Amino acid sequence: MTDNHNNRINPRRPFKGTASGLNRIVLTTAPRLNEAPHAKPIRNSQKNNAEQASILVISHSDRGMLDDHARQTVSAAAILANEATNITVVALILGDLRENIASCGADKVIVMPEFSFEKFQPDLELANITAVIERLNPIKILMPDNFIGDGDLGRRLIASQHTKTAATHVIEIDSLHAASPHAAGRKIAFTELPHIILLAADAADTNLPFIGSATIQPTIQSSTQVENTNNQQKSVSPYQNLGLKTIASEQVALEEADLIVSAGNGVSNVETFERLALALDAAIGASRVAVDDGKFSRDKQIGASGKTVTASTYIAIGISGAVQHLQGIKDCRHVIAINRDNSAPIVKRADLSIIGDAEAIMQALINAVAEAKSLSLQEAACACYLLLR
Numbered sequence: 029m030t031d032n033h034n035n036r037i038n039p040r041r042p043f044k045g046t047a048s049g050l051n052r053i054v055l056t057t058a059p060r061l062n063e064a065p066h067a068k069p070i071r072n073s074q075k076n077n078a079e080q081a082s083i084l085v086i087s088h089s090d091r092g093m094l095d096d097h098a099r100q101t102v103s104a105a106a107i108l109a110n111e112a113t114n115i116t117v118v119a120l121i122l123g124d125l126r127e128n129i130a131s132c133g134a135d136k137v138i139v140m141p142e143f144s145f146e147k148f149q150p151d152l153e154l155a156n157i158t159a160v161i162e163r164l165n166p167i168k169i170l171m172p173d174n175f176i177g178d179g180d181l182g183r184r185l186i187a188s189q190h191t192k193t194a195a196t197h198v199i200e201i202d203s204l205h206a207a208s209p210h211a212a213g214r215k216i217a218f219t220e221l222p223h224i225i226l227l228a229a230d231a232a233d234t235n236l237p238f239i240g241s242a243t244i245q246p247t248i249q250s251s252t253q254v255e256n257t258n259n260q261q262k263s264v265s266p267y268q269n270l271g272l273k274t275i276a277s278e279q280v281a282l283e284e285a286d287l288i289v290s291a292g293n294g295v296s297n298v299e300t301f302e303r304l305a306l307a308l309d310a311a312i313g314a315s316r317v318a319v320d321d322g323k324f325s326r327d328k329q330i331g332a333s334g335k336t337v338t339a340s341t342y343i344a345i346g347i348s349g350a351v352q353h354l355q356g357i358k359d360c361r362h363v364i365a366i367n368r369d370n371s372a373p374i375v376k377r378a379d380l381s382i383i384g385d386a387e388a389i390m391q392a393l394i395n396a397v398a399e400a401k402s403l404s405l406q407e408a409a410c411a412c413y414l415l416l417r
């Protein structure tokens with residue numbers, strides 16, 4: 029696979045933390061999900077049983093997985109740990125974890141599935157992460173500085189551990205220092221590596237020359253959690269969790285959409301395509317050719333001269349995957365290609381490809397979605413599996 033489409037560099041960003049030190053230009057990217065993992069050594073394998081100092085990474089998961097920002101934060105910890113001796117990287121995951129995070133360098137993993145980011149319960153989360161911190165006494169704590177809960181929780185942690193040094197929105201990090209923007213982003217402030225680090229996105233490379241052992245550890249509960257679980261004494265929280273509100277996909281800006289179906293020159297029947305988007309409740313995107321043809325308005329165009337999207341799933345239908353289009357989807361987590369040409373560049377970028385005629389596949393998907401909506405979750409999973417086989 030060629031990675032040309034992923035090789036763009038933000039000229040304004042500072043140095044990126046990599047396993048070989050801080051680099052101004054990092055052209056490599058993490059392997060795609062469908063790529064065979066290269067055999068890499070386990071970084072800390074000999075020493076894992078010994079009593080070791082640890083770096084703790086705390087992050088919420090998103091539907092059982094870590095997003096790129098969270099993976100970069102675990103990798104940043106692994107890079108720091110690798111520069112010293114006898115340091116273990118412990119990842120504390122708030123929410124479900126259904127993937128192995130050894131590839132981003134985690135040595136030990138503690139999962140607290142009850143703390144999904146969908147529930148706003150900062151007091152309880154803080155009590156539980158504090159219990160872990162007291163037990164592990166980590167030399168550093170890293171969290172992704174994001175908007176899905178970790179940035180907020182990290183600031184609460186900093187306030188609660190006020191005797192410890194801390195830095196937020198850290199854009200550059202190595203074992204000696206951290207750097208954050210200041211003066212409204214016009215300058216960069218450097219500091220000795222603080223104890224608590226809230227890391228900005230893209231500050232560390234996840235492509236490591238080693239993996240962690242990612243052994244799952246028993247959960248450490250705070251007394252508050254135990255009390256709550258036993259219903260003996262409810263802690264009084266000043267917050268009320270009103271839950272997440274789902275809004276219709278057409279009300280979501282394309283840049284913020286979680287699921288996008290995108291049409292290219294290979295989509296001849298726009299009506300079928302729009303029915304599929306409706307069935308999936310997905311936002312609509314398009315290639316430049318499809319927009320130039322007048323099939324979609326200009327605000328739907330994705331790519332170098334259109335929008336850059338960050339959907340967790342991007343379904344490209346009848347799109348060849350020209351480099352200008354791929355630039356716009358480089359941050360999408362899962363890409364599914366529907367194309368009749370097995371050798372189209374989008375197929376190399378995709379995590380899953382369905383080779384065949386777009387119209388027939390869109391029809392089959394619409395039927396499968398309608399059927400799945402009338403089935404149980406398990407039956408629906410079987411139906412999708414049979415369709416994709």
Ligand SMILES: Cc1cc2nc3c(=O)[nH]c(=O)nc-3n(C[C@H](O)[C@H](O)[C@H](O)COP(=O)(O)OP(=O)(O)OC[C@H]3O[C@@H](n4cnc5c(N)ncnc54)[C@H](O)[C@@H]3O)c2cc1C
Nearest residue numbers: 292293294315316331332333334346347348350368369386
């Ligand atoms: C400066 C510049 C900026 C650009 N900016 C952008 C941009 O922002 N966004 C963008 O998208 N492009 C951009 N382009 C254009 C880009 O280079 C490509 O021309 C464009 O992305 C191709 O669109 P496409 O994949 O839809 O069409 P095509 O290249 O025509 O590909 C169509 C694909 O559909 C498949 N197909 C055809 N029929 C079927 C069928 N019945 N069933 C299944 N598959 C089928 C084909 O196998 C093919 O892979 C830019 C170009 C330049 C020079």
